[in-house]
Amino acid sequence: xxxxxxxxxxxxxxxxxxxxxxxxxxxxxxxxxxxxxxxxxxxxxxxxxxxxxxxxxxxxxxxxxxxxxxxxxxxxxxxxxxxxxxxxxxxxxxxxxxxxxxxxxxxxxxxxxxxxxxxxxxxxxxxxxxxxxxxxxxxxxxxxxxx
Numbered sequence: 001x002x003x004x005x006x007x008x009x010x011x012x013x014x015x016x017x018x019x020x021x022x023x024x025x026x027x028x029x030x031x032x033x034x035x036x037x038x039x040x041x042x043x044x045x046x047x048x049x050x051x052x053x054x055x056x057x058x059x060x061x062x063x064x065x066x067x068x069x070x071x072x073x074x075x076x077x078x079x080x081x082x083x084x085x086x087x088x089x090x091x092x093x094x095x096x097x098x099x100x101x102x103x104x105x106x107x108x109x110x111x112x113x114x115x116x117x118x119x120x121x122x123x124x125x126x127x128x129x130x131x132x133x134x135x136x137x138x139x140x141x142x143x144x145x146x147x
Contacts (some may be wrong), residue, residue, distance in 0.1 A: 016140060024140025025082075031130055032080035035092060039072030056102055079134065082143020086135045093131035100122045100124040 016024075041136055042049040042065060043144050049068070051062035071091060078088035104121035 017051035021140040021142045022133075024138075025142040027130070028079055028085075028134070028139060028143070030074045030083060031092075031127070031134070034127060035072040035076030036080065039069050039076060042069045042072065052103075058102060068095070068099075079139075082139035082145050085143060085145050089131040089134035093128045093135065096124050096128050096131065100128075 028106060046065060049065040050061045053064045053068075058064055072095075075088040075091045075095070075109035078084050100121050104117050104124065106121050109117045
């Protein structure tokens, strides 16, 4: 029988390669692309956004729209730039998770809508996973946080 001790494990790598930094940057750009244009769209169509929030029965829809804009543009830009990345990623993850349950309730839609709404819900849950990875591992060296 063999015993395992801490000395049997290699220390985790503490540095990243240039390729990892470039991939982290590309990942931040692509994830931010989900949020920044959506926030700008909410600004440009504020009344429609308020109406949509009202349609799902949430209270204070104008305040909710304003919060969504601030989160999507503000935290989205922070993620894009790699500024306070871990906090921005957590804020975006919580926002996305909450939005998924309020705006993509696949369990409560008519059968004809179920496939699309399920796809949107599932996409958001996967996005939350990516955001949590940024929260866990950071933005990479090509970021304001690492300057």
